[in-house]
Amino acid sequence: ELKVEQNPLFLSMQEGKNYTIYCNYSTTSDRLYWYRQDPGKSLESLFVLLSNGAVKQEGRLMASLDTKARLSTLHITAAVHDLSATYFCAGDTQGGSEKLVFGKGTKLTVNP
Amino acid sequence: SAVISQKPSRDICQRGTSLTIQCQVDSQVTMMFWYRQQPGQSLTLIATANQGSEATYESGFVIDKFPISRPNLTFSTLTVSNLSPEDSSIYLCSVEQGEETQYFGPGTRLLVL
Numbered sequence: 419e420l421k422v423e424q425n426p427l428f429l430s431m432q433e434g435k436n437y438t439i440y441c442n443y444s445t446t447s448d449r450l451y452w453y454r455q456d457p458g459k460s461l462e463s464l465f466v467l468l469s470n471g472a473v474k475q476e477g478r479l480m481a482s483l484d485t486k487a488r489l490s491t492l493h494i495t496a497a498v499h500d501l502s503a504t505y506f507c508a509g510d511t512q513g514g515s516e517k518l519v520f521g522k523g524t525k526l527t528v529n530p
Numbered sequence: 531s532a533v534i535s536q537k538p539s540r541d542i543c544q545r546g547t548s549l550t551i552q553c554q555v556d557s558q559v560t561m562m563f564w565y566r567q568q569p570g571q572s573l574t575l576i577a578t579a580n581q582g583s584e585a586t587y588e589s590g591f592v593i594d595k596f597p598i599s600r601p602n603l604t605f606s607t608l609t610v611s612n613l614s615p616e617d618s619s620i621y622l623c624s625v626e627q628g629e630e631t632q633y634f635g636p637g638t639r640l641l642v643l
Contacts, residue, residue, distance in 0.1 A: 451632065459636075460634050461634040466631040518575065
């Protein structure tokens with residue numbers, strides 16, 4: 419059974435700083451997803467990582483995947499207040515079922 | 531990318547009643563998924579809905595409590611039956627398209643009194 423663990427669960431950082439959110443998963447996952455959720459809103463897709471060594475970047479966010487270590491990271495560069503949100507990673511169970519198992523989320527607060 | 535709408539966006543219900551949530555997608559999809567997000571928590575998959583077959587429920591979720599319909603390739607409903615305060619959550623439907631990510635609807639915020 420796939421289990422997904424994120425850390426940290428809460429992250430408070432200063433604007434302009436860099437930080438990394440970690441996502442470990444317990445068994446092989448076909449894909450690794452990162453989502454953003456603002457308070458009272460639905461989930462916004464950020465990245466989907468398909469293969470070992472995959473790296474994707476969008477603005478100040480960069481996601482990577484190491485399937486051997488069963489680890490994905492979401493790196494934040496020079497944080498700005500607008501990045502304040504909850505970030506979820508999710509893996510999908512193998513066999514093409516497309517069912518997602520989510521981590522508990524990382525609540526990020528970027529302070530001026 | 532898929533555009534997903536849900537109705538209602540929010541509701542307040544009395545315990546013992548039921549609420550039916552509708553999910554509409556702007557394109558045909560094979561599988562639709564229903565998730566629950568309890569207050570301050572992560573998302574948990576309730577069931578997978580395939581058109582033309584019975585929904586597949588995850589451990590801890592049963593058809594009597596969460597009946598699902600999937601009458602065509604663009605629409606699904608989730609009913610939350612015999613409501614209790616513990617059912618107060620956000621309910622989201624989602625779909626996946628090919629190699630793209632899984633898209634989520636805006637969610638239905640349910641409060642049970």
